[in-house]
Amino acid sequence: MIWNSWSDFWAMGGYGVYVWGSFGVTAALMLIEMVWVKQARTKALAHVAQELVAAQTQGKDWQG
Amino acid sequence: MMQKLFHYASPQNFYPLAGKLWPAFALLATGLTVWGLWLGMFVAPTDFQQGEGYRIIFVHVPASWMSMVIYLAMAFWALLGLTFNTRLSGMMGRALAPTGAIFAFLSLWTGALWGKPMWGAWWVWDARLTSELILFFLYLGYIALTSAIDDPRRADKAGGILALVGALNVPVIYFSVKWWNTLHQGASVSLTKGSSMAQTMLEAMLIMGIAFWMYAIAMALYRVRSIILVRERHAQWVADLPEVKAKTLEVQS
Numbered sequence: 319m320i321w322n323s324w325s326d327f328w329a330m331g332g333y334g335v336y337v338w339g340s341f342g343v344t345a346a347l348m349l350i351e352m353v354w355v356k357q358a359r360t361k362a363l364a365h366v367a368q369e370l371v372a373a374q375t376q377g378k379d380w381q382g
Numbered sequence: 383m384m385q386k387l388f389h390y391a392s393p394q395n396f397y398p399l400a401g402k403l404w405p406a407f408a409l410l411a412t413g414l415t416v417w418g419l420w421l422g423m424f425v426a427p428t429d430f431q432q433g434e435g436y437r438i439i440f441v442h443v444p445a446s447w448m449s450m451v452i453y454l455a456m457a458f459w460a461l462l463g464l465t466f467n468t469r470l471s472g473m474m475g476r477a478l479a480p481t482g483a484i485f486a487f488l489s490l491w492t493g494a495l496w497g498k499p500m501w502g503a504w505w506v507w508d509a510r511l512t513s514e515l516i517l518f519f520l521y522l523g524y525i526a527l528t529s530a531i532d533d534p535r536r537a538d539k540a541g542g543i544l545a546l547v548g549a550l551n552v553p554v555i556y557f558s559v560k561w562w563n564t565l566h567q568g569a570s571v572s573l574t575k576g577s578s579m580a581q582t583m584l585e586a587m588l589i590m591g592i593a594f595w596m597y598a599i600a601m602a603l604y605r606v607r608s609i610i611l612v613r614e615r616h617a618q619w620v621a622d623l624p625e626v627k628a629k630t631l632e633v634q635s
Binding site for chain 2: 344
């Protein structure tokens with residue numbers, strides 16, 4: 319362990335803004351991307367399901 | 383072996399494979415990130431020149447590597463797609479591009495935050511920085527181009543050509559620090575000269591690099607499944623998927 323205290327750790331020897339600005343934005347973008355791909359999947363499933371249902375009801379119309 | 387590869391080149395077979403694989407890559411990415419951050423932030427010593435500021439390297443270098451690797455992967459898929467006309471190739475290209483764009487942006491962002499305290503400038507029009515900026519624009523261009531063309535096969539072709547031509551920029555980024563007199567420092571790790579860093583620093587950087595790599599694979603595999611679903615929605619196998627059936631029932635009720 320190289321740090322004497324937590325405040326030492328967060329200060330990063332005076333480079334805190336630069337170091338945490340880098341790590342923070344990296345983590346944030348990765349988290350956003352995870353939420354993003356999850357939403358895309360929900361949307362894709364909904365899109366496919368809606369078309370399938372629409373095709374089914376159309377099929378019934380033709381039969382009826 | 384070849385037969386197995388061709389088997390998984392069909393979206394129908396790749397969809398379940400990607401579904402099985404992404405959690406493994408996500409788990410690896412998480413574990414390696416924890417390990418790499420521990421080494422990088424708590425074990426690696428202070429740099430004698432840059433103090434604690436050098437620790438930006440643990441996100442900057444991995445993000446920059448991945449921005450180049452992902453573009454090369456897109457070019458590889460583009461080449462496969464353009465020569466063998468495989469459907470999966472275009473989908474993989476599109477699944478990779480957003481993650482690549484994010485890494486290219488992160489490379490520039492963390493680079494700016496590193497450049498300011500060390501060089502005194504957020505940005506300089508230096509060969510390394512400029513070629514990385516071009517890479518970021520190539521990603522955005524690829525995403526814009528493929529989403530602007532309605533016919534997916536034509537969009538794949540156009541995107542594929544852009545991915546292939548743009549790939550020429552990747553060696554330019556990599557060798558820019560050798561070819562031109564740049565402000566950016568030379569490679570920290572070189573295949574011919576070995577490393578110029580302390581052992582723990584190097585280890586932490588490599589572990590973070592592999593972690594980002596695993597993350598990128600997990601993201602691409604997860605994303606390609608959504609793309610396959612929409613593209614292949616008229617195929618019976620999609621309608622037969624349990625997740626699609628469940629959603630269909632939900633829509634009907």
